[in-house]
Amino acid sequence: MTVQDIRAFNRFYTKVIGALDYSRHLYAPYTLTESRVLYELAHSSRTDAADLRAELSLDAGYLSRILNKFEHDGLIERAPSRRDTRRRTITLTAHGRETAALLAERADETVGALLAAVPPDDRPRLSEAMRTVRAILSEGRLPRREEVVLREPGPGDLGWIVQRNAALYAAEYGWNTDYEGLVARIVADFAQDHDPHLERVWIAELDGQPVGCVMCVRDEAPATARLRLLLVEPSARGLGIGDRLVTAVADFARGVGYRELVLWTNDVLSAARRIYQRHGFVLVAENPHRSFGKDLVGQDWRLDLHGSGE
Known part of the structure; x- marks a missing residue:
């Protein structure tokens, strides 16, 4: 050439x-x-x-x-x-x-x-x-944080969320297809019936490819939003994508009038827990359970949206 x-x-x-x-x-x-x-x-x-x-x-x-x-x-x-x-x-x-x-x-x-x-x-x-x-x-150049774009999902992205959650958690934690079924139900519920003014999905994109995701949906409790399905691809970790996704959810939830943001996770997901703690989430409950083929400790976390000033 x-x-x-x-x-x-x-x-x-x-x-x-x-x-x-x-x-x-x-x-x-x-x-x-x-x-x-x-x-x-x-x-x-x-x-x-x-x-x-x-x-x-x-x-x-x-x-x-x-x-x-x-x-x-x-x-x-x-x-x-x-x-x-x-x-x-x-x-x-x-x-x-x-x-x-x-x-x-x-x-x-x-x-x-x-x-x-x-x-x-x-x-x-x-x-x-x-x-x-x-x-x-771009060969030989590491991606920069500012090259990651957060966007709304396009055609095929919701299916990508299910596929990547299932594949990553199986590879990294040995979880079975029960987890894939759970994620598929969460995503299907969002796709079939969600309020775009109060619920949203973000896709993190790098070089034209999805590398992360998160959801904000209404919780059963009044004035409460729930953060779900936070994921960052291993190849894109270290770029602050998890922090940006959690920030996006918190800002959105605060902006549309929710008073609390809650989430459920498991104690083995230590990297995600550190992100939640940095954003002011407080651990409110822990319960051992048998799910996805593993003995786990489930954790409930809560963020007061009008008491945090990150």
Whole structure:
């Protein structure tokens, strides 16, 4: 391969991308860069200007003008960070989330139209070729925390949650298919009947592949949410994904009015327990039980959402 090969590919790909948005329909009334900022805000549980500058490699002044425009348009709110008073947390308003969702829907439709012209038998080759380019050009470089995106589940992601929970817990703890059945029921209940305003699933994505997940669902107790099915792939551990997923659940639950966040886990899951403790969860009960082919100690943890100030 030569430099000219890469430049030729760049010219070709730029032409394809330009054709996708020849009328600026995709991003109107926002620019491509403004749409990228909206995308990052929509896929992060909390962020600030410094995070956005690092993620998007934007000039501080340029980003400030974009955020001022978003605030004027009612897309974002800014507030002092709980973690660092020198920073201001940026979150999307309801109008901001609707706008980001509209831009994402347009992008999905446009790319879908492009793929419609690709024969179905060729699509796996195209996908693999894209992954190969990314992998080779990233070879030897460890992933960075900011490269992990938290997003809503897409087609196939709920099935991935069941499959990866079953496979990982069997490999790491020897749990049998009873656990897979439990996860399948939890996921099916969510898929068939959930309130999108009060319940949510997050998928952690790295290099286009899911590497983690968590759920927030209503509990039987009043004003109480339940955290379920926290998982991080072994290949992606050490990037703070578990902390980000738990933070996403706590922020969401607090934001929609829950007063408590609870969860059930087992004492053998020591890494997950350390995450819960860092976020202010308190152990309230322990009970030995025989489940998933093992003798375990179940644990109930609780977080007071209006008494924690992480």
